[in-house]
Amino acid sequence: xxxxxxxxxxxxxxxxxxxxxxxxxxxxxxxxxxxxxxxxxxxxxxxxxxxxxxxxxxxxxxxxxxxxxxxxxxxxxxxxxxxxxxxxxxxxxxxxxxxxxxxxxxxxxxxxxxxxxxxxxxxxxxxxxxxxxxxxxxxxxxxxxxxxxxxxxxxxxxxxxxxxxxxxxxxxxxxxxxxxxxxxxxxxxxxxxxxxxxxxxxxxxxxxxxxxxxxxxxxxxxxxxxxxxxxxxxxxxxxxxxxxxxxxxxxxxxxxxxxxxxxxxxxxxxxxxxxxxxxxxxxxxxxxxxxxxxxxxxxxxxxxxxxxxxxxxxxxxxxxxxxxxxxxxxxxxxxxxxxxxxxxxxxxxxxxxxxxxxxxxxxxxxxxxxxxxxxxxxxxxxxxxxxxxxxxxxxxxxxxxxxxxxxxxxxxxxxxxxxxxxxxxxxxxxxxxxxxxxxxxxxxxxxxxxxxxxxxxxxxxxxxxxxxxxxxxxxxxxxxxxxx
Numbered sequence: 001x002x003x004x005x006x007x008x009x010x011x012x013x014x015x016x017x018x019x020x021x022x023x024x025x026x027x028x029x030x031x032x033x034x035x036x037x038x039x040x041x042x043x044x045x046x047x048x049x050x051x052x053x054x055x056x057x058x059x060x061x062x063x064x065x066x067x068x069x070x071x072x073x074x075x076x077x078x079x080x081x082x083x084x085x086x087x088x089x090x091x092x093x094x095x096x097x098x099x100x101x102x103x104x105x106x107x108x109x110x111x112x113x114x115x116x117x118x119x120x121x122x123x124x125x126x127x128x129x130x131x132x133x134x135x136x137x138x139x140x141x142x143x144x145x146x147x148x149x150x151x152x153x154x155x156x157x158x159x160x161x162x163x164x165x166x167x168x169x170x171x172x173x174x175x176x177x178x179x180x181x182x183x184x185x186x187x188x189x190x191x192x193x194x195x196x197x198x199x200x201x202x203x204x205x206x207x208x209x210x211x212x213x214x215x216x217x218x219x220x221x222x223x224x225x226x227x228x229x230x231x232x233x234x235x236x237x238x239x240x241x242x243x244x245x246x247x248x249x250x251x252x253x254x255x256x257x258x259x260x261x262x263x264x265x266x267x268x269x270x271x272x273x274x275x276x277x278x279x280x281x282x283x284x285x286x287x288x289x290x291x292x293x294x295x296x297x298x299x300x301x302x303x304x305x306x307x308x309x310x311x312x313x314x315x316x317x318x319x320x321x322x323x324x325x326x327x328x329x330x331x332x333x334x335x336x337x338x339x340x341x342x343x344x345x346x347x348x349x350x351x352x353x354x355x356x357x358x359x360x361x362x363x364x365x366x367x368x369x370x371x372x373x374x375x376x377x378x379x380x381x382x383x384x385x386x387x388x389x390x391x392x393x394x395x396x397x398x399x400x401x402x403x404x405x406x407x408x409x410x411x412x413x414x415x416x417x418x419x420x421x422x423x424x425x426x427x428x429x430x431x432x433x434x435x436x437x438x439x440x441x442x443x444x445x446x447x448x449x450x451x452x453x454x455x456x457x458x459x460x461x462x463x464x465x466x467x468x469x470x471x472x473x474x475x476x477x478x479x480x481x482x483x484x
Contacts, residue, residue: 256398260297292378
């Protein structure tokens with residue numbers, strides 16, 4: 001048996017996977033976000049640990065015999081979060097998360113200090129990445145910065161608390177702007193640009209390699225053996241790729257989680273910073289990937305549900321499983337700024353085209369379409385960076401909706417496939433990495449593709465209308481940028 005733990009933004013998921021690769025059981029715990037100031041997004045690192053322990057407690061209580069047979073554990077997690085530890089390994093402040101936009105000025109400073117940043121890190125300096133956050137702390141909280149002994153990412157902090165070891169793996173480390181992504185090692189030059197050095201970084205392993213052994217107290221708590229291996233793991237999107245079997249160059253998927261991602265596997269380091277495409281290491285040796293990232297995908301629907309005080313499922317129900325054509329209302333899903341293609345932390349969301357006759361369903365549809373249009377922006381950026389993508393598997397919480405899947409197919413103009421276990425893809429991928437670390441199995445035999453549940457193809461009847469709607473939607477960001 002193998003265990004995958006995914007440290008998300010809105011919650012932690014744990015999944016128990018059998019030797020045959022089947023999901024035996026899942027458990028989840030919710031997490032709270034804090035927004036103490038405009039553009040800020042923070043979480044308590046110990047809340048991740050408590051939620052992870054609680055989720056595994058639930059599995060151990062409900063499936064004690066299966067949990068007792070766990071031989072390997074993998075971790076996946078939200079990327080980029082700056083978790084600052086003192087010399088005793090305790091957090092100095094709340095973690096600054098991936099969707100925090102406060103460090104936009106520091107991005108300019110970082111690029112000025114290190115002109116070779118793009119070639120080494122493979123990415124533009126964006127507020128979501130980790131390095132600019134440390135420059136912000138150095139400028140605004142110097143007493144805290146002076147006490148920083150280690151900087152960990154979210155899942156690495158959970159690993160530390162579960163094993164006592166400070167270790168990171170390549171896919172998550174690539175999102176810090178401190179990694180030489182092509183060479184897969186920390187860059188002293190990039191670290192120096194933020195006032196840090198190698199001593200502030202955890203050691204590095206590949207995602208499928210053993211990173212540590214579960215601490216005896218947790219092995220005893222969950223009835224496991226004393227030598228349970230904890231894998232390097234992966235950042236959330238690379239872990240989803242492992243769960244989807246996306247381990248060959250050209251494999252691609254669309255994630256509609258809290259954030260949204262168009263992801264493609266590459267066999268080489270292929271940066272394309274001019275279009276704000278991310279180039280990161282994959283979770284397996286010798287592989288990399290490109291990503292287009294939108295910061296508010298399913299989060300946009302969750303926001304609307306919160307504002308309307310109505311569950312998302314209730315909002316979607318009147319629309320059925322398909323719509324005839326675009327909503328007359330347009331929505332920009334930039335609730336937390338945007339990365340690809342705009343790299344604009346100050347971008348904001350907007351509804352355009354509201355009238356007295358506008359109904360709730362038209363607004364809901366506009367949100368789904370706005371996210372799909374943003375995904376089309378990402379698809380175009382990746383296609384320009386490395387060739388056309390002709391189909392996408394669909395994962396994340398948004399993959400539950402056949403309506404959203406059909407809208408994505410119509411807007412993107414390519415086939416979109418809902419897949420089995422699409423909602424636990426990152427946790428499943430983490431469990432697979434736990435297995436690889438424990439057994440040394442061949443990834444090609446373990447990281448297989450899930451069964452496709454349904455395929456959605458673009459409808460000719462909707463194609464021209466969505467092309468025109470997308471063209472008009474693309475005019476909104478520059479027009480509104482001039483007025484905000």
